[in-house]
Amino acid sequence: MPDHSSRRSFLMISAALLLSGCKENKKTKPDKQIFSDPKFELIDLALQHEFGAVVQYGNHAGVIASLKQESNGITTAIEEIITDEVHHAVLLTQIMKENDVEPSIAVWPPQTAETPNLMIQKDIAAEVGAIKLYQQILSLDFDTQTKIIIEKIMQSEKLHHHMFSNLLLETV
Ligand SMILES: [Fe+2]
Ligand SMILES: [Fe+2]
Numbered sequence: 001m002p003d004h005s006s007r008r009s010f011l012m013i014s015a016a017l018l019l020s021g022c023k024e025n026k027k028t029k030p031d032k033q034i035f036s037d038p039k040f041e042l043i044d045l046a047l048q049h050e051f052g053a054v055v056q057y058g059n060h061a062g063v064i065a066s067l068k069q070e071s072n073g074i075t076t077a078i079e080e081i082i083t084d085e086v087h088h089a090v091l092l093t094q095i096m097k098e099n100d101v102e103p104s105i106a107v108w109p110p111q112t113a114e115t116p117n118l119m120i121q122k123d124i125a126a127e128v129g130a131i132k133l134y135q136q137i138l139s140l141d142f143d144t145q146t147k148i149i150i151e152k153i154m155q156s157e158k159l160h161h162h163m164f165s166n167l168l169l170e171t172v
Helices: 004-028 039-066 074-098 116-138 144-171
Strands: none
Touching (some): 116 144
């Protein structure tokens, strides 16, 4: 028979060690700054926007795939865009961590709609919002390397806008 009391003791000791480790971490790690510079609020907003796009486009790709006759490669195209948005989120998270600012894991509210056409319209609106946000970020005094990354992300959003505009024509 298994010895429940010794297993229980082992678990309690493990939990106590974990907790003491957490306390130790808190003591040794410097406090993270949240939005040490207001310009990082915009990077954080963009990060939330990227996470929201992943959820929204994932929903739209799946719903459209379920409507077999309307799918026509739309789902595959949206999945390609989702891959880009995940990469954008990784880049923004890296920028924030390298500047010692805690990156968000919040998600900008994703939206769905009744028909593929209405869904793609919402996706185009999301891309317009992203382009405006990155234009705003580029007007701030970030270092050159960050600006190069943000510029590349913005060009990617412009391509997405173009792709969704073409997909919209397929859903009419
Ligand atoms: Fe993006
Ligand atoms: Fe995008």
